[in-house]
Structures are given as structure tokens and as C-alpha cells.
Amino acid sequence: MRINPLFPYPLYLVISERDCYPQNWLNVAEEAIIGGVDLIQLREKADDPATFLDKAIRLKKLTDHYGIPLVINDAVAIAAQIEAWGVHVGQNDFQPLAIREKYGDKLTIGWSIEDMQQLESQQMYAVDHLGVSPIFSTKTKVDTVTEWGIAGLKQLRSRTEKPLIAIGRMNLQTAEETWNAGADSIAVVSAICQSQDPRAASAQLKELLK
Incomplete structure (x- = not known):
């Protein structure tokens, strides 16, 4: 398996309660970890801060148990409060320089890139x-600017040494080609969250990345 030492997490799960419904989202997270997921991001766009914090605490307990990193989407203060491994922000969120200035090296910072x-x-x-988003347009993320495609990902790979996390319709049909185009990690939502067997789905995806 080709592993980037700067981001040694080839299979990246982005999870929310809504994306897992009607299954229990925490059960999906645990099954996915057992199946081979290397890192989890909690993305709850619609939750109020108290609900998000409660979910983050519960998921952090699970990820700590299995020894994998937890990333919090957007909610930087919550990420810092629960001592998450990292935070992921978009172009219109709390910006990376401001996060670094406030929190130093306490949080690993992922940033969504929308154009070259x-x-x-x-x-x-x-x-x-x-976060290279989306590689292919998807119903789970509608506020996007560029559909990168494989050609766009390859071009981006040639222009930066930063680890690249590919997201956007990543599944058994698209993950391998995306990985081979230079992605350092494949971020999955529906292919795991909506699977009847998240453990098996994770294992199949992880196998493609070898």
C-alpha cells in the first residue's frame, strides 16, 4: 500500500447521523473502524452546538478506544474542547491561519480547495x-464550486506536496482510479454510511487501496 507519511490514513470516513439513517451512526462508525477505516470526520451541518458537542464526545470515546484520529468539521472550538486530532474547514469557515494563531499546533488542519x-x-x-472536493459531484455536498475529476486531481497533485484527500462520490467504482491518480486518502460518505454492512464495505474499499 502506498502510504504518505504526512497523512498515513488512506481510508477516511465522513460521518453524520443523517447520512447513516436508519442505522445508528455510532454503530456504523465502529463497524467501519473494524473494517479498516483509518480516520473519521464528524460532519453535522444542521446540529446546534450542544448537540454537536455531545456527538463529538461520544465519537471521540470510540475513536480513542480504537486508536484512530477524529476530525471535526467546521466547529473549531468543539474540536479544541474535546482534544480532537484535527479540524476540517471550508473556504467560508474559520480560516486556517486564524486557527493556527489561536490554537497553535493543537489541531491538525484540513482545508477544502475549490480551484487551483x-x-x-x-x-x-x-x-x-x-480536501479536494468534489472529485465527482454528489448529493451529500451541494455547496461546491469545481468538479475536479481525475484530470483535475492529477493536475493538483503535480502542483503541491500537501497530502490530498479526495471526496465526492467515492465508492468501489471510483476509489481505485482516484487513488492511482495521486490521492493520499479516499474520503467516503454514502458508500459506507448507507451500506447494509459497513464493516464489509470498509474492508472492500481498503483492499482497493493496496
Whole structure:
């Protein structure tokens, strides 16, 4: 398996309660970890802060038990409060330089990149890895600018050494080609969260990345 030492987490699960319904989202998370998921991001766009915090605490207990990193989407203060491994932010969220200034090296920072010009942004100095979103358009993320495609991912790979996390319709049909195009990690939502067997789905995806 090709592993980037700067981001040694090839299979990345992005989870929310809604995306897992009608299954229990925490059960899905645990089954996915057992199946081979290397890192989990909690993304709950609609939750109020108290509900998000409660979920984050519960998921952190699970990820700590299995020894895998937890990333919190957008909610930087919650990520810091629960001592999450990292945070992932978009172009319109709390920006990486401000996060680094406030929290130092306490949080690993992922940043969603939407076009090539953003590689020239000053924010890149504070970014640890990039979310390339979406590779292919998807119903789970509608507020996107660029559909990168495989060609766009390859071009991005040629222009930066930052670890690249590919997201957007990643499944058994698309993950291997995306991985071979230079992604350092494949971020999955529906292919695991909506699977009747999240453990098996995770294991199958992980096998493709070898």
C-alpha cells in the first residue's frame, strides 16, 4: 500500500447521523473502524452546538478506544474542547491561519480547495492537508464550486506536496482510479454510511487501496 507519511490514513470516513439513517451512526462508525477505516470526520451541518458537542464526545470515546484520529468539521472550538486530532474547514469557515494563531499546533488542519488559484493563498502556510472536493459531484455536498475529476486531481497533485484527500462520490467504482491518480486518502460518505454492512464495505474499499 502506498502510504504518505504526512497523512498515513488512506481510508477516511465522513460521518453524520443523517447520512447513516436508519442505522445508528455510532454503530456504523465502529463497524467501519473494524473494517479498516483509518480516520473519521464528524460532519453535522444542521446540529446546534450542544448537540454537536455531545456527538463529538461520544465519537471521540470510540475513536480513542480504537486508536484512530477524529476530525471535526467546521466547529473549531468543539474540536479544541474535546482534544480532537484535527479540524476540517471550508473556504467560508474559520480560516486556517486564524486557527493556527489561536490554537497553535493543537489541531491538525484540513482545508477544502475549490480551484487551483487557492494554492497561492496565504492560508496554505497553516494547512496540513487539502480536501479536494468534489472529485465527482454528489448529493451529500451541494455547496461546491469545481468538479475536479481525475484530470483535475492529477493536475493538483503535480502542483503541491500537501497530502490530498479526495471526496465526492467515492465508492468501489471510483476509489481505485482516484487513488492511482495521486490521492493520499479516499474520503467516503454514502458508500459506507448507507451500506447494509459497513464493516464489509470498509474492508472492500481498503483492499482497493493496496
